[in-house]
Amino acid sequence: MTDVPNDPWFGCLAPCQAHVPCGQGRHIVRWEAGALRLLSHPDPGAELVLAALGGEKARCVEVAQAWGRHAEDLSVLAIGPRGPADEIALSWDDVDAAAQASGRGPVPSGPVPPGPPRAAPMRLASPSVPTSARVQAQRQRVEQEMARTTQRRNDMLSLLALGYGFQVRLIGQVAEAYASPPDEALEKVRPPVVAAISARLAPVAEEWIGIDPDQVVVSLHRGPGWGSVELPGHGEQRRLLVSLPAGWLGRVWAAGLALAGRHLVVAVQRAGWPDARVLALRAPGTEPVPLDVHASQEGPVSGGLDVRFGARDAPHWEM
Amino acid sequence: MNREGAETYLRLLAEAMMRGSLAPAQGPPWAQGPGGGRARVTAAGQALTAVGAVHIETVEDILADFDLAVNVRQLHEQASRRAAGSMPPAGAAGAGPGAAGAGAAPPGTVPAGTLPPGTLPPGTLPPGTLPAGTLPPGAVPAAAARWTARIQSGPLPRAGRLARTWPAEGGGSPESDPEPPGPGAADRFIPVGLSVPFHDEGISGELYLISFAQTGSGARFIAAWGNRTLPPQHRMGLQYPDLTLGLYTVTDDRGARYDLALTPGSGPEWISEIRLRPAPPDDIRWLDIAAPLGPAVRVALDLQVQGAEPEVTEAKLSPGEHLLIMLADRLLTVAPEAGPAWRRQLPVMSPGLIQAMTAGLGDIVAGLEAADVLSPLSPVPARLAALCASLGIGGHGITAVPADDLPERWLSLLAHYQRRKPDMTQVRDGYAAVAAALPGLDGIRLALLGLDNTEGSSSLHVLATGMTAEGHPGPLGVDLDFPLSLWLRDSGGRWHAARTAGWHRAGGERVLRLKLVPPLPRSTAWIEVLAGGRSAEVRTRLPLRWGYPT
Numbered sequence: 001m002t003d004v005p006n007d008p009w010f011g012c013l014a015p016c017q018a019h020v021p022c023g024q025g026r027h028i029v030r031w032e033a034g035a036l037r038l039l040s041h042p043d044p045g046a047e048l049v050l051a052a053l054g055g056e057k058a059r060c061v062e063v064a065q066a067w068g069r070h071a072e073d074l075s076v077l078a079i080g081p082r083g084p085a086d087e088i089a090l091s092w093d094d095v096d097a098a099a100q101a102s103g104r105g106p107v108p109s110g111p112v113p114p115g116p117p118r119a120a121p122m123r124l125a126s127p128s129v130p131t132s133a134r135v136q137a138q139r140q141r142v143e144q145e146m147a148r149t150t151q152r153r154n155d156m157l158s159l160l161a162l163g164y165g166f167q168v169r170l171i172g173q174v175a176e177a178y179a180s181p182p183d184e185a186l187e188k189v190r191p192p193v194v195a196a197i198s199a200r201l202a203p204v205a206e207e208w209i210g211i212d213p214d215q216v217v218v219s220l221h222r223g224p225g226w227g228s229v230e231l232p233g234h235g236e237q238r239r240l241l242v243s244l245p246a247g248w249l250g251r252v253w254a255a256g257l258a259l260a261g262r263h264l265v266v267a268v269q270r271a272g273w274p275d276a277r278v279l280a281l282r283a284p285g286t287e288p289v290p291l292d293v294h295a296s297q298e299g300p301v302s303g304g305l306d307v308r309f310g311a312r313d314a315p316h317w318e319m
Numbered sequence: 320m321n322r323e324g325a326e327t328y329l330r331l332l333a334e335a336m337m338r339g340s341l342a343p344a345q346g347p348p349w350a351q352g353p354g355g356g357r358a359r360v361t362a363a364g365q366a367l368t369a370v371g372a373v374h375i376e377t378v379e380d381i382l383a384d385f386d387l388a389v390n391v392r393q394l395h396e397q398a399s400r401r402a403a404g405s406m407p408p409a410g411a412a413g414a415g416p417g418a419a420g421a422g423a424a425p426p427g428t429v430p431a432g433t434l435p436p437g438t439l440p441p442g443t444l445p446p447g448t449l450p451a452g453t454l455p456p457g458a459v460p461a462a463a464a465r466w467t468a469r470i471q472s473g474p475l476p477r478a479g480r481l482a483r484t485w486p487a488e489g490g491g492s493p494e495s496d497p498e499p500p501g502p503g504a505a506d507r508f509i510p511v512g513l514s515v516p517f518h519d520e521g522i523s524g525e526l527y528l529i530s531f532a533q534t535g536s537g538a539r540f541i542a543a544w545g546n547r548t549l550p551p552q553h554r555m556g557l558q559y560p561d562l563t564l565g566l567y568t569v570t571d572d573r574g575a576r577y578d579l580a581l582t583p584g585s586g587p588e589w590i591s592e593i594r595l596r597p598a599p600p601d602d603i604r605w606l607d608i609a610a611p612l613g614p615a616v617r618v619a620l621d622l623q624v625q626g627a628e629p630e631v632t633e634a635k636l637s638p639g640e641h642l643l644i645m646l647a648d649r650l651l652t653v654a655p656e657a658g659p660a661w662r663r664q665l666p667v668m669s670p671g672l673i674q675a676m677t678a679g680l681g682d683i684v685a686g687l688e689a690a691d692v693l694s695p696l697s698p699v700p701a702r703l704a705a706l707c708a709s710l711g712i713g714g715h716g717i718t719a720v721p722a723d724d725l726p727e728r729w730l731s732l733l734a735h736y737q738r739r740k741p742d743m744t745q746v747r748d749g750y751a752a753v754a755a756a757l758p759g760l761d762g763i764r765l766a767l768l769g770l771d772n773t774e775g776s777s778s779l780h781v782l783a784t785g786m787t788a789e790g791h792p793g794p795l796g797v798d799l800d801f802p803l804s805l806w807l808r809d810s811g812g813r814w815h816a817a818r819t820a821g822w823h824r825a826g827g828e829r830v831l832r833l834k835l836v837p838p839l840p841r842s843t844a845w846i847e848v849l850a851g852g853r854s855a856e857v858r859t860r861l862p863l864r865w866g867y868p869t
Contacts, residue, residue: 079391160391202334202338
């Protein structure tokens, strides 16, 4: 990452793919260069038209729609994995069972809800209206909310079932969507993004310098430069104060680059796969140094029916 | 107020709870028992919502994400344990929905055997309900068993789950009760303390008039039914003796007549609000009330109410300090709810209800500080820590060093609890005629309408205007609808905390029954009422005139 990164955020991410039960078989869904590709569905748009006319919607297409719905959903950051040690291994059986239990079929379909809940402006108390109308309106609101929540949950389960590789890439995409929020949106964006970076940086910091994850304090860096990392205090008062941009999640963490050769990677200077150049800190309070790193494991970019990109397949970068 | 800081704190707290779930030694948040991860996030969220630092929907969203994050990880953990052979398959006997091991049902999920009517048990999906391309039901019983419990719990409706902003800044909020018609200046509150005997077809007794209150929304007596003989259904509490009300005659000093209409009380006592219809003019001097075959009893309405003028002291509490004081009141009044046996165990108790109540206190304090509604220099957290220490409560998480300057009223109640036999004094049933209006506090006006001792319990009856309309529990059960700290000091110098035990709406007002902890002794000749809000404290001393209807 340079001062103003112009390169795509996914430059250090290899393609990955998963098999999705679709129709009578299993189809490959592939992520590559920041986009989801349905290899068995050459014209998803046409399939959507057919589905709108009463035809069956392919699950691959539904998964792709869910991906699109949640590509800017900050909940992805709160639900998704915190690192390879936090693998969320859902099966498609789990997804089906959840959908059946909610009484909404195996995978939700229908209209896309109007945006992620976080994007909604803060609602104020309604003015006084007649009680019966208010009760009816409240009931409708609750039903709509429950339907939206159910769809959101089923969406999320489908996306998680794609496996760890997809999970971290979706996190990266969401984080990138909020990498440069306008000033007026900062108050809403900063809390979930700070929490998301904290959640993923804290275990990395523990591995890096042995600090208690609860002693890691993150703030959101904006403007030029990569940010800062300081370690003031002693003993229980010690704090690792880290200021990083939201883009760190996609460009560094999602690529598995957070820790390379006992260095904390704070930015990517030259993106690439499997070779990249990063800016990394040997210790808190030091200046970052450029490091050339190489990914030693590519992950299962192709494979048999049971292959899924899991946390064990996360790339390992070495100097 | 730092709303961003508050939301960030809450999200980081949820992350800390999640991180704990990844640490093998600590165990997942759903297995941490009372006061575990979700309870702590919920309590902190309720507190931040209560002071208006975080919007209620933001808290709900954070909890929804937390629940889903926990559930998907728990599912993974169950699958791992099942694969390792340390857990029976989900479809096996005894491993129904939510049976993730003893006591391990995740928050917000439905335990085994409690699925709502109309839902299907796992593995019994009706034929033909699956769209093409999905796996047949028989292929997913284990997963269905695991998920049904989670999904059936579903998302709770947003409305009514968490508390709204509290307390209102400088007056009624948009969600306050509607203002009663008419100005408060014409209100009058009169202690009565008179019995009206009645006899009618097997019912014999007396109606004890405790007080009279006339406000813009009408006029009413607060009354108690005393009885000598009652039919069985009355004695069993199945029916109020209001059949006789229609036979009463009520006449004012100008000869106008009124009907009586009963609103039963909210407690076990036969304390009722009896409204006069129509509302009398506000300048009548007396009412004559007579039961059939009985003499008329004259209620003077032009009496000067005895008692000193209320003393108002500026308080300037921050919203966080006020909430913590309410939490302390709650802690001090919760002990009697579980009876004396439980109270004796207080000094040695760690798990259970009290831990669940107090485990989030440190988070609440930290969250209020992050929201800039509680100064790090405030003495209240240290007092709360001292209170917890005095009650033998550990694990509350408050980092402040316990203070040694607890308020006198807290010490009084602690001394009561620490007596060896605090519950041995039997209080005689009776009713105290007392009535007084207090100056408004934080937008709420209170009028005291009477006291009663019934079956060993004491209650203060209050008419309130300006309360918030949506009553939902606050953190640790604090009543956000009544955001005042209300205490009574009896003539013996002992303090009694008041907490809401019930209420009913009366026009734009509410009639509340506040339970007093501990009960008032029968010898109480006067009370000093202390009502505390954010902006001010009100004290007033009132004589009591006890009546003991038979």
